[in-house]
Amino acid sequence: MMVPAALLLLGALAAVVAPRLLARADWPDREPVLALWVWQCVVAAVLLCCALSMTLSAAASWQALHGHLFAPAPRSVVQAYAIGTAAGPWAATTAVALACGGAWTAAMLVREVVRTRARRRLRRAELLVRAPLLPGEEPGGRLVVLEGERCDAWWLPGTAPRLVITTAALRRLERRQVDALVAHEEGHAQARHDWLLHCSAALAGGFPQVPVFAAFRDEMHRLVELAADDMASRRFGRLTTALALVEVNEDRGVFGPGPTPQAHVPQRVDRLLAPPDRFTAGRRLRLTAAAALVPVVPVLVAFVPGLRALG
Known part of the structure; x- marks a missing residue:
């Protein structure tokens, strides 16, 4: 039974090669x-390879599952997959290992959700202490002005999302710079970037030795900021957005001297001040369609023997 092995090989190849190809490309910025x-399509393809390989391996090893999976299939399809004839002990081992990997992935996602909710509850409690409700004020306001000496603003997602901005930011930034800062945070919220960050963190935390998951997490943190920068700059201009970014981060030492933990901030400012040429609409459409076909490849690999037998 070669299809599960081919799917595993395809998933491993994508997990190793895709991060290297994307790292060498100059167009993501x-x-x-x-x-x-x-990135989402590549990760989905890797996960699909594992899920389909697990399903077919389990069907080859356990008659009960084989009966449910191939019950409506003609005999020629069953023979095309060589179910029950070429399956050896490796099929059961592969199915169990992949099932354990799937359960571990689910556990990591649950852990990430639980940790995220705990962090949000803690931040909301701290926010309520620093900015208590006034008598007669109803909770749930989307904008919170927080007394603080540091110029900052952030989006607090959740069932009642809030945008928090400090008084130092209101004093230091000009009106359009404040608007650009708010638009940046609203861009994160509208695109639900928090979900991308949580999923990538769960996969990278659960499988730290898989290159595609580690690169997925690192690139998500960088790309969501670039995407939010673009959203803000389209509304208020690149210069205004860059100046707001400088004002917010200037006191944090991210502009040197020497290496800093937030070295991506100067790169974001340079990108806003000297924007790279964008793709044409046609090229963006072609790349979008090509990426959407990546998760289809494992499905085709899994179904080609059956379709060939029927044809």
Whole structure:
């Protein structure tokens, strides 16, 4: 039974090669939204390879599952997959290993959700202490002005999302710079970037030795910021957005001297001040369609023997 092995080989190849190809490409910084889509398609393809390989391996090893999976299939299809004839002990081992990997992935996702909710509850409690409700004020306001000496703003997602901005930011930034800062955070919220960050963190935390998952997490943190920068700059201009970014981060030492933990901030400012050429609409459409076909490849590999037998 070669299909599960082919799917595993395809998934491993994508997990190793795709991060290297995307790392060498120069276009993700030009089209961060498109790059986010490509990364999601690649990761979905890897996960599909594992899921389909697990299903077919389990069907080859256990008659009960084989009966449910291939019950409506003609005899020629069953023979095309060589179910029950070429399956050896490796099929059961593969199915169990992949099932354990799937259960571990689900556990990591649950852990990430639980940790995220705990962090949000803690931040909301701290926010309520620092900015208590006034008598008669109803909770749930989307904008919270927080007394603080540091120029900052952030989006607090959840069932009642809030945009928090400090008084130092209101004093230091000009009106359009404040609007650009707010638009940046609203861009994160509208695109639900928090979900991307949580999923990538769960996969990278659960499988730290898989290159595609580690690169997926790192690139998500970078690309979502570039995408939000573009959203803000389209409304308020690149210069205004860059100045707002400088004002917010200037006191944090991210502009040197020497290496800093947030070295991506100067790169974002340079990108806003000297924007790279964007793709044409046609090229973006072609790349979007090509990326959407990537998760289809494992499905085709899994179904080609059956379709060939029927044809």
